[in-house]
Amino acid sequence: MSSFAKDFSKAMSQAGPSQFQEVIRQELEYSMKVELDKILATAPSNELEHTKKDLEGFKKLFHRFLQEKGPSVDWGKIQRPPEDSIHPYEKIKARGLPDNIASVLNKLVVVKLNGGLGTSMGCKGPKSLIGVRNENTFLDLPVQQIEHLNKTYNTDVPLVLMNSFNTDEDTKKILQKYSLSRVKIYTFNQSRYPRINKETLLPIAKDVSYSGENTECWYPPGHGDIYGSFYNSGLLDNLIAEGKEYIFVSNIDNLGATVDLYILNHLMNPPNGKRCEFVMEVTNKTRADVKGGTLTQYENKLRLVEIAQVPKAHVDEFKSVSKFKIFNTNNLWIALSAIKRLQEKNAIDMEIIVNPKTLDGGLNVIQLETAVGAAIKSFENSLGINVPRSRFLPVKTTSDLLLVMSNLYSLNAGSLTMSEKREFPTVPLVKLGSSFTKVQDYLRRFESIPDMLELDHLTVSGDVTFGKNVSLKGTVIIIANHGDRIDIPAGAVLENKIVSGNLRILDH
Numbered sequence: 001m002s003s004f005a006k007d008f009s010k011a012m013s014q015a016g017p018s019q020f021q022e023v024i025r026q027e028l029e030y031s032m033k034v035e036l037d038k039i040l041a042t043a044p045s046n047e048l049e050h051t052k053k054d055l056e057g058f059k060k061l062f063h064r065f066l067q068e069k070g071p072s073v074d075w076g077k078i079q080r081p082p083e084d085s086i087h088p089y090e091k092i093k094a095r096g097l098p099d100n101i102a103s104v105l106n107k108l109v110v111v112k113l114n115g116g117l118g119t120s121m122g123c124k125g126p127k128s129l130i131g132v133r134n135e136n137t138f139l140d141l142p143v144q145q146i147e148h149l150n151k152t153y154n155t156d157v158p159l160v161l162m163n164s165f166n167t168d169e170d171t172k173k174i175l176q177k178y179s180l181s182r183v184k185i186y187t188f189n190q191s192r193y194p195r196i197n198k199e200t201l202l203p204i205a206k207d208v209s210y211s212g213e214n215t216e217c218w219y220p221p222g223h224g225d226i227y228g229s230f231y232n233s234g235l236l237d238n239l240i241a242e243g244k245e246y247i248f249v250s251n252i253d254n255l256g257a258t259v260d261l262y263i264l265n266h267l268m269n270p271p272n273g274k275r276c277e278f279v280m281e282v283t284n285k286t287r288a289d290v291k292g293g294t295l296t297q298y299e300n301k302l303r304l305v306e307i308a309q310v311p312k313a314h315v316d317e318f319k320s321v322s323k324f325k326i327f328n329t330n331n332l333w334i335a336l337s338a339i340k341r342l343q344e345k346n347a348i349d350m351e352i353i354v355n356p357k358t359l360d361g362g363l364n365v366i367q368l369e370t371a372v373g374a375a376i377k378s379f380e381n382s383l384g385i386n387v388p389r390s391r392f393l394p395v396k397t398t399s400d401l402l403l404v405m406s407n408l409y410s411l412n413a414g415s416l417t418m419s420e421k422r423e424f425p426t427v428p429l430v431k432l433g434s435s436f437t438k439v440q441d442y443l444r445r446f447e448s449i450p451d452m453l454e455l456d457h458l459t460v461s462g463d464v465t466f467g468k469n470v471s472l473k474g475t476v477i478i479i480a481n482h483g484d485r486i487d488i489p490a491g492a493v494l495e496n497k498i499v500s501g502n503l504r505i506l507d508h
Contacts, residue, residue, distance in 0.1 A: 035203050057225075064352055085297070085383065089387045095265070097261055105157055111230075112159065113372075114161040115167055121401075121439050122441070123440075132255065136414075143185070145259065147181050157259070159185045162188060171187065189229065189233070195216070195217055204216075204217050204363065205217035222369030245268070254330065255404055257331045275381065279382070281332070284326055284386070285324070286321075288429075290321065293371070304377075306371065328373050348378045355368075428452060428458060435464070447490070454495075458472055462484065465485075467491070470490070470491070470492050473496070476495075
């Protein structure tokens with residue numbers, strides 16, 4: 001560990017600001033500036049302006065990182081949000097839709113966060129290009145949804161993709177296939193920031209290149225970067241000039257995040273006449289969601305609190321389903337004019353997320369990131385809307401993929417809806433073991449996707465394959481012990497069964 005970093009850590013651990021801490025901070029900022037200037041000096045002329053903006057943004061983030069210490073919320077100030085700050089979706093839907101819904105739709109832009117790779121599911125390239133249903137990819141679905149809206153209402157709702165340097169090239173290649181669809185598609189890139197050595201707190205990159213050995217030196221700094229990079233791209237101003245007023249932002253892997261006309265109408269024609277600048281869709285917590293960020297009241301403003309910001313002594317209280325009943329779906333509706341105003345005043349305040357990573361060679365680094373929803377406290381007249389669980393359908397694993405590929409859902413114009421044949425609207429709990437982690441392996445293990453209409457819980461572990469037309473009902477647990485293999489035969493109906501390593505079938 002460098003003497004700077006040691007002194008800094010020691011100083012920061014002592015309560016209260018001091019001259020010593022300030023000196024250490026200034027030393028670290030100076031060292032960082034020197035290193036960033038060296039990196040900038042290696043940029044080719046066509047990348048200079050863009051790289052300069054990225055490194056300036058990083059410098060601001062690093063400055064704030066040095067200023068902050070400990071969890072960034074004072075637990076004593078956290079309160080439940082007032083009743084009127086989170087509206088039930090049913091109430092908003094009950095207002096109905098106006099005759100001029102097309103003119104309301106024409107004010108909307110759909111933004112999908114498209115910076116992530118498919119590595120956690122064993123795929124190369126952008127996650128958005130993974131097939132999720134009937135050969136359709138994560139990206140195909142929103143294109144189909146928006147095209148359906150534009151054709152139905154004769155509107156011009158564009159799709160904007162926020163790519164990262166990891167996904168931009170592959171995404172742009174694939175966009176050609178939508179050239180005849182009735183959706184204008186725009187892209188912009190989120191920033192590219194340098195990873196910093198955990199010990200020295202200095203960048204590990206020596207130049208601006210990010211190919212080959214240098215890919216590990218850089219990272220996209222979380223989706224909170226949307227405000228700055230959207231503004232810097234010039235696209236924000238262009239869309240405002242076209243008369244657009246709101247963006248609907250969501251993760252590209254949340255298949256429940258479709259354009260909701262009732263929420264849009266509520267934004268554009270608020271019942272009290274006062275428009276919201278920021279709306280966060282929240283939904284009720286279940287035991288599976290206890291780590292999700294929650295909306296709170298903090299210093300008279302709505303504030304998103306993430307588990308990483310909670311002091312250790314209060315983590316269990318934060319996870320409690322009884323005290324904090326809702327969590328953030330990351331489906332957000334934000335006024336374009338407000339983003340422009342706040343960005344120009346440098347007034348968007350988001351907590352820094354310190355994300356530690358260990359690189360392939362064993363080097364410990366940290367990434368400084370921000371989250372898009374954390375900016376809610378910077379906007380005026382913010383609102384939460386408690387939406388049905390169906391608007392939160394993230395596909396993070398092959399277990400999630402099995403659900404959305406199954407007959408639990410039907411696909412219509414790019415939108416997934418739960419089958420009417422399912423007697424209760426809850427989604428079954430599915431846990432597929434490590435043999436199913438990669439999409440390729442998962443697809444090989446299912447000759448066809450089982451009938452899951454009456455399934456409550458499925459756990460599969462070990463070397464298991466499924467024949468065609470298998471039906472799973474109630475609670476089904478299939479465990480192949482090490483060295484064993486279980487082949488579920490074609491046409492099998494498993495209802496409340498435990499299938500163990502020696503192929504015995506037991507009643508559950």
